[in-house]
Amino acid sequence: MTAIEIGRLLRAGTTGFVVGCRIDQFSLPSFGDLVRVPLDRDYQIYGLIYDMHVDDDGLVRQLVTSEVIEETIIQDNRVNRNVPIEISVLSVGYEQDKRTYHLLPPRPPLSLDVIFSCNPDELCAFSKAGRFGYFRHILRARDLPVGELLAAHLQKAQRAHVQIGNPMWVNDAIQELITLLRDDYAVLMSLLSTVGDAFNE
Amino acid sequence: MNNSKSMNSDNNVQFGMGKTGIGYVVSGGLKENLQVRLTVSPQEVQEGAFVVIESGKWLFFGLVTDLQLGATDPRFADEQSEIRLPPDMARLLHGQTLYTNLEVLPALMMERGPELSSPEYQIWRDEIEVGIRSEPSALPVKTIPAHHAPVRLAGPGDIAEIFGKEKESGNFVIGRTREQNYPVCINLEKLVQRSSGVFGATGTGKSFLTRILLAGLIHHNTASLLVFDMHNEYGFDDTASDTKEKVVGLKTRFPGQARVVGLGKRALIRKRPPDFNLEIAMSDIQPEDIELLTRELNLKETTPTTLDALVASFGRDRWFTEFKRMQINAFTEDQNGKKVPADGSVAAWANANGVNIMAAEGLHSKLNRVFRLPYIAEEPASDGIGEIVRSLEAGKHIILSFGKHESDLDYLLVTNLLSRRIRRAWEQRTNNYRGSGEDEPRPLVIVLEEAHKLLNREMAAQTTFSTIARELRKYYITLLIVDQRPSQIYDEVMSQLGTRISGWLGDDDDIQAVLSGLSGRQALRGMLARLQPKEEVLLLGWGVPMPLPIRSRRYDKQFWDELLGRTHVINNEDDIISEMGF
Numbered sequence: 001m002t003a004i005e006i007g008r009l010l011r012a013g014t015t016g017f018v019v020g021c022r023i024d025q026f027s028l029p030s031f032g033d034l035v036r037v038p039l040d041r042d043y044q045i046y047g048l049i050y051d052m053h054v055d056d057d058g059l060v061r062q063l064v065t066s067e068v069i070e071e072t073i074i075q076d077n078r079v080n081r082n083v084p085i086e087i088s089v090l091s092v093g094y095e096q097d098k099r100t101y102h103l104l105p106p107r108p109p110l111s112l113d114v115i116f117s118c119n120p121d122e123l124c125a126f127s128k129a130g131r132f133g134y135f136r137h138i139l140r141a142r143d144l145p146v147g148e149l150l151a152a153h154l155q156k157a158q159r160a161h162v163q164i165g166n167p168m169w170v171n172d173a174i175q176e177l178i179t180l181l182r183d184d185y186a187v188l189m190s191l192l193s194t195v196g197d198a199f200n201e
Numbered sequence: 202m203n204n205s206k207s208m209n210s211d212n213n214v215q216f217g218m219g220k221t222g223i224g225y226v227v228s229g230g231l232k233e234n235l236q237v238r239l240t241v242s243p244q245e246v247q248e249g250a251f252v253v254i255e256s257g258k259w260l261f262f263g264l265v266t267d268l269q270l271g272a273t274d275p276r277f278a279d280e281q282s283e284i285r286l287p288p289d290m291a292r293l294l295h296g297q298t299l300y301t302n303l304e305v306l307p308a309l310m311m312e313r314g315p316e317l318s319s320p321e322y323q324i325w326r327d328e329i330e331v332g333i334r335s336e337p338s339a340l341p342v343k344t345i346p347a348h349h350a351p352v353r354l355a356g357p358g359d360i361a362e363i364f365g366k367e368k369e370s371g372n373f374v375i376g377r378t379r380e381q382n383y384p385v386c387i388n389l390e391k392l393v394q395r396s397s398g399v400f401g402a403t404g405t406g407k408s409f410l411t412r413i414l415l416a417g418l419i420h421h422n423t424a425s426l427l428v429f430d431m432h433n434e435y436g437f438d439d440t441a442s443d444t445k446e447k448v449v450g451l452k453t454r455f456p457g458q459a460r461v462v463g464l465g466k467r468a469l470i471r472k473r474p475p476d477f478n479l480e481i482a483m484s485d486i487q488p489e490d491i492e493l494l495t496r497e498l499n500l501k502e503t504t505p506t507t508l509d510a511l512v513a514s515f516g517r518d519r520w521f522t523e524f525k526r527m528q529i530n531a532f533t534e535d536q537n538g539k540k541v542p543a544d545g546s547v548a549a550w551a552n553a554n555g556v557n558i559m560a561a562e563g564l565h566s567k568l569n570r571v572f573r574l575p576y577i578a579e580e581p582a583s584d585g586i587g588e589i590v591r592s593l594e595a596g597k598h599i600i601l602s603f604g605k606h607e608s609d610l611d612y613l614l615v616t617n618l619l620s621r622r623i624r625r626a627w628e629q630r631t632n633n634y635r636g637s638g639e640d641e642p643r644p645l646v647i648v649l650e651e652a653h654k655l656l657n658r659e660m661a662a663q664t665t666f667s668t669i670a671r672e673l674r675k676y677y678i679t680l681l682i683v684d685q686r687p688s689q690i691y692d693e694v695m696s697q698l699g700t701r702i703s704g705w706l707g708d709d710d711d712i713q714a715v716l717s718g719l720s721g722r723q724a725l726r727g728m729l730a731r732l733q734p735k736e737e738v739l740l741l742g743w744g745v746p747m748p749l750p751i752r753s754r755r756y757d758k759q760f761w762d763e764l765l766g767r768t769h770v771i772n773n774e775d776d777i778i779s780e781m782g783f
Contacts (some may be wrong), residue, residue, distance in 0.1 A: 178293060182297055186410060192286055192294060196287050
């Protein structure tokens with residue numbers, strides 16, 4: 001399967017990184033997606049998209065004050081942007097020597113490294129490796145919309161696992177979340193309510 | 202979300218041989234019992250369940266005494282999260298935050314050795330073979346299992362290991378475990394080694410359970426039985442008071458071994474003639490027999506003195522006959538024309554022997570109830586008591602039916618008098634056995650219904666039975682007490698009871714009495730009060746390895762088929778009709 005590139009790295013730290021992308025790439029990823037950054041042949045970093053940010057520039061500021069904006073101008077502004085769309089990613093693990101670790105990556109990606117969207121097989125492989133150790137990174141990021149991020153991730157991952165015949169995955173995942181948070185009633189109930197919304201049909 | 206798998210099943214602890222766990226040990230100790238986190242639905246385990254805990258080289262056997270609901274945070278229990286969350290998610294949440302703890306009373310432990318597949322196991326077995334180690338057996342619990350030791354419900358093999366195997370000699374299936382219906386045995390040889398008791402409020406099936414026990418004892422030929430059958434229930438066929446169904450008598454099924462004795466000349470029991478009749482000779486009645494009727498006859502404190510004087514005047518054999526013959530208010534005139542007691546009157550005898558006339562006449566008048574008893578004869582047609590003793594010595598079983606003599610007076614007098622004679626005979630035989638190497642006496646079990654009448658606090662000191670309960674184990678005589686008010690039985694007697702089998706009891710004092718002298722009383726109290734009113738009994742005491750509530754066997758055709766085989770004697774019309782399928 002052809003890998004889908006979603007952008008290049010703008011800046012990075014051990015716990016996360018920010019990707020810049022063009023408008024034609026912007027429709028590809030979405031909130032909660034798993035992405036990967038291959039660094040060399042045997043090492044790649046995995047992350048979850050938790051924010052997508054469209055910044056303004058001087059021209060946009062001028063244009064928004066106009067009464068009428070022609071469609072061509074809008075398209076031109078979007079396609080030929082000076083400022084890229086920024087996608088923030090939370091580091092949740094890495095793969096080294098064909099083994100997946102749900103630990104923080106030993107070293108972050110570098111500027112302009114290419115970021116790819118994970119396909120369902122990659123998502124399944126990463127999420128079923130180990131025992132949901134990557135939930136730790138999500139739950140620790142209290143500044144992020146943890147519940148929403150988990151809900152989005154579980155929804156996507158569950159779809160992928162159902163396709164490969166592993167419908168029980170989500171039960172195990174929720175069970176692990178309950179185990180991790182059962183001493184924090186308020187956070188757990190809020191999180192379960194959010195996740196519950198994602199699965200309420 | 203798929204809901205086909207529950208959190209509980211994930212946590213189920215798997216044992217070898219396909220046994221599934223019900224939980225794991227989380228806390229506790231020997232004093233405050235063990236706490237076990239349940240990993241299956243609470244409805245799968247009941248109070249009283251027999252559980253096995255595997256920890257290291259040891260197996261621990263215990264009894265579930267309580268089930269408690271708990272929560273990791275009380276708010277998880279307070280809020281009905283199943284309303285707020287999708288059902289499957291709520292179930293997962295409850296699986297981890299809401300739980301049930303079992304309280305387990307550890308009773309026994311047994312070494313199981315190293316893992317079967319390990320090389321150490323063979324070494325361990327070899328050490329047993331050559332006698333360096335003793336064969337593992339169940340011991341009273343002296344340590345506790347480790348944290349997270351898996352817990353499972355006992356299987357039939359565990360129950361057989363602890364309570365004995367059905368096929369082994371002396372073992373008798375008394376009932377089955379309540380949840381899984383596994384047979385539970387009691388050892389009849391152990392049962393008769395000490396006195397035992399069958400208790401339960403009225404209507405809980407004491408008589409049926411007693412019949413089952415007696416049938417087992419007769420069939421296994423463990424001991425001779427002397428049944429004081431106050432209500433004529435055990436010998437011949439009877440009709441159940443509640444179901445109106447026919448209840449087979451022991452005589453019907455054991456015609457050769459059981460002998461029904463009717464009290465009184467020409468007595469009929471259930472309209473059938475007994476094997477022989479019992480008449481009591483006046484010479485058999487001793488002052489102590491009268492003294493124990495003090496409360497029943499409302500005798501005065503002067504009675505012992507008067508009785509002593511009677512024995513001194515006429516001897517132990519004749520006092521009763523002579524006293525009965527004496528008259529009251531018989532006067533004559535002396536040579537001075539003065540009114541004096543006539544010869545042959547109580548007053549004349551009292552005067553001559555320095556006994557207070559009023560006391561003697563009072564005693565005579567109160568003994569009138571005894572004098573009038575039709576089964577007391579000056580010269581009985583046969584030596585009924587002797588025949589009973591000889592039958593018991595010969596290994597037969599005696600069911601003494603009281604016929605129409607069902608009053609407390611009859612019961613007190615006859616049981617005590619007979620037991621005294623038997624006690625003397627057995628003491629003699631035991632002394633001969635120990636001294637001169639004669640045959641060992643055959644164990645004798647005296648079955649006492651309404652035992653509180655004979656073994657209450659006031660009577661216990663006077664009757665033979667308290668001595669039997671306390672001491673006569675050495676002389677091969679024990680009691681089987683059947684009673685509905687164990688609290689009325691003297692504590693000293695209760696504490697001597699080896700095996701106790703109790704049905705439902707409502708009264709706190711009765712429960713306390715049944716549990717007296719046993720460890721884990723508090724835990725067992727509730728269990729006794731919550732037994733099913735019918736057919737469920739709790740096995741307790743020295744005679745059973747550990748307390749266990751069971752569903753007792755039913756006293757029905759199936760029981761007899763299992764006990765005697767399908768070929769047991771069919772000797773009445775009803776049986777034949779029933780066998781033919783009508």
